[in-house]
Amino acid sequence: MINYQIIKYRKLWLIISGAMVILSIVALLTWGLRAGLDFTGGSLLEVKMAGGQPTGSDSIILRFQETSQEKHLAVVDALKKMEIAKGGMTEIRFESIGTSVGADLRSKSFSVMSLVLLIIILYISLAFNKVSKPVVSWKYGLIAVLALFHDIIITAGIFAILGHYFAVEVNTPFVVALLTVLGYSVHDTIIVFDRTRENLPKSHDSFAETVNHSLNQTFIRSINTTLTVLLSLLAVLVFGGTSVRDFVLALMVGVFCGAYSSLFVASPLLVYIEQWQRRK
């Protein structure tokens, strides 16, 4: 039987997480996320040349401002007349997104995120309403949401860094990934809390010890589940092609953070809340 002293070193975990969150916020404030076509509006044209490419890959992606259908056709015509298109050229993909559509997506994303967070607090308060001692149920919900913010901020921060150094862009799939991470992370946190909820009534140990015991009981399942999820995502990252790469990367980062936060952020915070309540 494993018995790690996770709660004992709670200050350390929270300092690590706090530092990560602060670094992420700094990255987000200085560089920001590199918003892609979906959010900014604009045009993207991908063409495939029949002859060999100087770039090595067989398709070229052109980015330009939002444009009309006539201009799009003119651009394709002009490309066809160029030297490199001698062997023939086909248009693979064309996207043109108006700025209003992008702005709408941005505001929609924020409202959807807020809605999800609200639903999660409500659900946890409801599901945990039988546990009121020593910590009331809505505080579990609040902590779960704090853990979620931790995951979302770090994931977004890492994408701000990736955007700055590797020009990785953020599009609709990124929002979907964040939402999925919300679902996954809260799932993970709930499972640890659930064990605490189950152990509390029959435990003779202190609150901190009971929480630590519950963490150890769920530790292996947390690691194993995260591992299987990361394994299946890894398969998509390697074989899924370039179009889903960033999406999968966001999921992997988020799932990792979510697993970390349910073990090393949520439960330590729970112990702090209980301590703080006693001191009052």
Added chain:
Amino acid sequence: MKNQSKGLFSSKKAHLRFTLLLIVIFAIVSFLGSAGNYYNQLSDSLAKATHNVVILPHTKEIPFVLGLDLQGGTQLTYEANVKNIPEADRSSSLEGVRDVIERRVNSTGVAEPVIQVNRSMNGDYRVIVELAGIKDANEAIKMIGETPLLEFKETASVTPTVTGTSTAAINLQQAWKNTELTGKNLKSATLKFNPNDGTPEVALKFDEQGSTMFANITERNVNKQVAIVLDGYTISAPTVNEKISGGEAVISGKFTVAEAKLLVQRLNTGALPVPITLVAQQTVEASLGQQSIDNSMKAGIVGFLLVALFMILYYRLPGLISVICLGIYALAVLAIYKAMPWWMTVVFLSSLFALFIYVFKELKIFDGILSVGLFLIVFIFLGYYAHTAVTLTLAGITGFILSIGMAVDANILIFERMKEELRAGKPLDIAVDEGFKRAWPSIRDGNTTTILVCFVLMSFGTGLVKGFGATLFLGVAISMLSSIVITSSLMKVFVGKFLARHPWWLGVKKINN
């Protein structure tokens, strides 16, 4: 908790046989639904090998419904300008736009269009037109864009200084204002010739509502001009002599016969009730889609194998059972993505439902309002999706592969719990039961939040997010049921003297009897 009645013990074997039968039925239906083509190949080769002695009936091969990003096609997003339409009439006008575009696209016979009307956060109306399989979107864009917008305008209080005649473009910004009458109220248009000078004219006939509107307009504009405006150009601005109540009007611009004919044709296929502008356009070539499908297939298989390998290596016999369960799960999810015929839908749902009732009753874990509400919602949605197809997008397939990783979570929870009970010295059969019973609240609470997130995703609006939400929901819902129901039944098959003597298979050192 341990007040199991003795009468049940005698029928325990029959009980187990029945649940296994249900699992087999569920697995077969899932296989037929998801991989009908492989089944048919199998039955062909079986017939060949046995020289037509064993002939299995063929099944209907149901195709997946692929999204635009996977089969290639064009998505056009239009924004409707509704500022001249009263708030209450906006959604009905948008329905009008939808119908007109549908008729327009259908008349060319190029594709089955999927048209949605959406509202953006700040209240703009958007019309999203999806044209699957269309590589050259230009024609469609031209056609939709050229659909005429017919408006009737009356003079604003300031009388405009309009000189010259009808066909010239007149700046209407200040001088004219819209009336309530638009092309929406047009019943039909016909080509006519002026009895006096033989020039071609277009006769308009309004529907009932339009007739009243037209009568009102002409009544309040006697001795004033009323402009008939097509796509923003005034074609005719006659002065009204008297109230016209018959619901008929004539446009007598300076048409050639060909022009008038074209106008009639265009008006009859429908005039747009509100002006629209193209705000977004996405075209994906089919080859890119095929490549994505191939990539995803590979990723899915590798992902499955990695997860399976891990589970077997770590959990041994229970791991193997969870892999069987995962296989059935994958088939079931793929089947539910497709639009299964009625008989399959019924067998699929009823076998799953029967298994669920049976196993949950036996484990006595069917508790409280949360569970009941959850299952009600889950089964309603499963029923809906079993018979209707889910449009698979690249994000959706990724969601499915992700759900393979997440599906084993319930199994992991159960097995860890079971091991714990065994270590605590409980006998095997009790430990197995307790493992399921105790893991259930965690599985329920964890999955419910994910399902709630899925519902938010499904109501998000754009196709990509919707598709991902639906596939993730189906994955989570089916995995939650199958992991408990199928795994627990299969585990019971192996609970016996052999396992009690060979604890290695369960990954523990010792089992108390």
